[in-house]
Amino acid sequence: MLTAQLLYGLTGCLIVALGLRTVLLHASLLHRVVAINVLGAGVFMILVAIAYRGPGVPPDPIPHALVLTGIVVAVSATALALALARRLTAEQSND
Amino acid sequence: MTELVSSLMIVAGIGFYLAGSIGLLRLPDLYSRLHALTKADNLGLGLLAAGLALHSQDLLMALKLLLVWLAVLAASAASAHLIARHAHRQEAGS
Amino acid sequence: MSELLSVAVGGLMLSLFLGLLRVLRGPEAGDRMLATQLIGTAGVGLLLLLSVLPEQQALIDVALILALLAAVAAAAFTGQQRERRDD
Amino acid sequence: MNTTGLLVFDGLLLISIVSLAWSALASPDARRSVILFMAFGLVLAVAWGRLLAPDVALAEAAIGAGLSGALLLVAVGEQSNRALQDNALRVSERNALRVRATLQWVITILCVALAATLAWALVHALDRATNERLAQVVSENLAASGVSNPVTAILLNFRAYDTLLELAVLLTAVLGILALGTARPDYQRTGPVFDGLARWLVPVLILTAGYLLWVGAHAPGGAFQAGATLAAAAVVLRLAGERSIGLPQAGALRVILAAGVGMFLVIGLTLLLLGRPFLGYPPAWAGSLILLIESAAMLAIAATLVLAFLGGRPPAIAVNEENNRC
Numbered sequence: 001m002l003t004a005q006l007l008y009g010l011t012g013c014l015i016v017a018l019g020l021r022t023v024l025l026h027a028s029l030l031h032r033v034v035a036i037n038v039l040g041a042g043v044f045m046i047l048v049a050i051a052y053r054g055p056g057v058p059p060d061p062i063p064h065a066l067v068l069t070g071i072v073v074a075v076s077a078t079a080l081a082l083a084l085a086r087r088l089t090a091e092q093s094n095d
Numbered sequence: 096m097t098e099l100v101s102s103l104m105i106v107a108g109i110g111f112y113l114a115g116s117i118g119l120l121r122l123p124d125l126y127s128r129l130h131a132l133t134k135a136d137n138l139g140l141g142l143l144a145a146g147l148a149l150h151s152q153d154l155l156m157a158l159k160l161l162l163v164w165l166a167v168l169a170a171s172a173a174s175a176h177l178i179a180r181h182a183h184r185q186e187a188g189s
Numbered sequence: 190m191s192e193l194l195s196v197a198v199g200g201l202m203l204s205l206f207l208g209l210l211r212v213l214r215g216p217e218a219g220d221r222m223l224a225t226q227l228i229g230t231a232g233v234g235l236l237l238l239l240s241v242l243p244e245q246q247a248l249i250d251v252a253l254i255l256a257l258l259a260a261v262a263a264a265a266f267t268g269q270q271r272e273r274r275d276d
Numbered sequence: 277m278n279t280t281g282l283l284v285f286d287g288l289l290l291i292s293i294v295s296l297a298w299s300a301l302a303s304p305d306a307r308r309s310v311i312l313f314m315a316f317g318l319v320l321a322v323a324w325g326r327l328l329a330p331d332v333a334l335a336e337a338a339i340g341a342g343l344s345g346a347l348l349l350v351a352v353g354e355q356s357n358r359a360l361q362d363n364a365l366r367v368s369e370r371n372a373l374r375v376r377a378t379l380q381w382v383i384t385i386l387c388v389a390l391a392a393t394l395a396w397a398l399v400h401a402l403d404r405a406t407n408e409r410l411a412q413v414v415s416e417n418l419a420a421s422g423v424s425n426p427v428t429a430i431l432l433n434f435r436a437y438d439t440l441l442e443l444a445v446l447l448t449a450v451l452g453i454l455a456l457g458t459a460r461p462d463y464q465r466t467g468p469v470f471d472g473l474a475r476w477l478v479p480v481l482i483l484t485a486g487y488l489l490w491v492g493a494h495a496p497g498g499a500f501q502a503g504a505t506l507a508a509a510a511v512v513l514r515l516a517g518e519r520s521i522g523l524p525q526a527g528a529l530r531v532i533l534a535a536g537v538g539m540f541l542v543i544g545l546t547l548l549l550l551g552r553p554f555l556g557y558p559p560a561w562a563g564s565l566i567l568l569i570e571s572a573a574m575l576a577i578a579a580t581l582v583l584a585f586l587g588g589r590p591p592a593i594a595v596n597e598e599n600n601r602c
Contacts, residue, residue, distance in 0.1 A: 199285065205288075205322075206291075206292060213295065213296075213299050213312075215308070218308060218311060222311055225311060228315050228319065236321075236322060245328070245330065247497075248325045251321060251330055251333040251334050251337050251496075254334055254337040254484065254488075254505065255318065257342075257477065257480065257505070257508070258337055258341060258343070258508060259318070259341070261477075261508045262341065262342055264470065264473065264516075265350060266349055
């Protein structure tokens with residue numbers, strides 16, 4: 001086990017928990033969308049930490065491919081969530 | 096000799112970066128912070144890129160480093176102006 | 190050379206950290222955006238320094254994208270939408 | 277760099293990351309929270325570079341720090357304009373959703389427990405002798421994949437199914453966006469400095485997108501990063517107040533949105549007809565087929581992200597829909 005793996009991995013766990021707490025507790029939709037993105041970044045950090053093999057050693061490419069997929073799915077989910085939030089605000093102010 | 100020049104450039108570059116950051120932190124308002132930041136940082140990055148280009152001794156790398164510096168130079172000049180004007184309008188508006 | 194690079198990485202990290210304090214402190218959105226630009230430039234510098242390490246030349250590309258997209262974000266910060274006429 | 281120096285570097289980087297995440301989540305003001313999130317993305321890109329993950333760093337720089345930030349900033353701007361008009365609505369919403377203090381504590385404790393469980397699982401996973409079998413299989417078969425960048429080989433060849441379905445997820449998201457409403461209003465022209473910025477930034481972004489698409493075969497890069505960079509070019513044009521931002525008209529736009537999934541399916545089914553497994557490229561053709569799929573995927577991803585930035589149907593499509601509804 002490498003120190004760097006552990007440091008970045010544990011920070012990832014912390015960020016996941018912080019993000020999840022805000023997703024569950026915050027009232028504003030925009031804050032929640034930001035929080036889901038932060039949560040995702042924590043997951044990515046855990047995966048990239050697992051892939052790391054030390055300085056000068058090529059890392060494991062499989063978690064990197066997973067994270068890459070994750071980043072793209074996260075941005076499309078964010079876009080859809082923002083479109084939903086926008087429609088919601090429009091419906092509410094029409095009432 | 097090249098090594099020495101390259102090292103001096105990198106150290107000087109970092110010096111400018113730090114000067115810019117201290118300015119950003121210490122100066123009293125947005126406009127003066129802007130003035131500290133953009134000039135110092137771009138010069139810092141330029142010196143750093145030039146030092147690294149000398150260090151790498153590779154023409155392609157040197158060209159890429161030049162491209163990165165030019166991109167940062169043009170982008171940060173424009174975006175600093177836009178941010179300042181935005182802030183100015185907000186003040187005038189409120 | 191390697192000690193020099195370590196010192197340079199340390200110096201840039203310090204610069205980034207000072208920028209971070211301004212991002213956290215604000216007070217206006219413009220101040221935070223400006224400090225974000227500083228973090229971007231320091232990040233570009235750090236990536237360039239890291240790209241000297243063996244097998245890491247691709248980090249120059251990352252630095253380029255970081256620089257270009259930071260400008261896009263600044264533009265999005267300041268863009269003004271036209272007033273809607275129909276409402 | 278020596279070990280202690282590296283440790284100090286890691287420590288500072290992680291402190292920056294956690295404090296940015298914390299303040300982005302804790303800030304009461306949405307715009308501030310988005311700006312802090314963008315700074316968070318910038319520092320993350322450096323961290324990915326540090327962890328020798330340049331592919332991820334590229335995607336983070338293009339998407340995490342750039343496009344997501346732009347999407348969120350525009351949404352915040354729109355919301356705060358509205359909020360000025362109907363502040364009362366927001367207040368009532370806030371009261372309705374205000375959670376009781378006890379519940380807050382319960383959720384906080386559960387989140388701490390989750391973090392502890394994750395940390396425990398991580399430490400155990402790292403502690404066991406690293407199982408390198410999968411990574412070995414990748415490097416053994418890399419020569420037959422048609423590309424020499426292992427991440428591209430996984431995404432477009434070894435696990436091409438996953439990427440096909442990922443593009444389907446993107447397509448679903450953009451269909452949702454198209455169904456939900458019309459595009460936001462145009463932007464005002466903002467003067468010579470912005471125009472000057474757009475004049476060089478747009479072509480450079482388009483060129484960079486082409487470069488990333490090409491370089492993805494043997495170095496970090498590929499369709500996702502290229503698509504995001506291409507979308508950024510259109511976003512800059514839109515912010516500069518241009519009315520036409522390079523999006524094709526309704527019919528062609530739909531074709532492009534489906535191009536990623538479509539190209540994947542066409543190639544996969546053709547291979548099936550030729551008696552090969554679905555998406556099992558013949559090694560001699562693999563490189564060209566991957567480039568073909570990636571080009572289509574880049575256009576689809578770029579169009580999806582641009583529509584996401586517009587926030588709904590662009591005017592031409594919107595008019596069609598209105599006619600249908602009447």
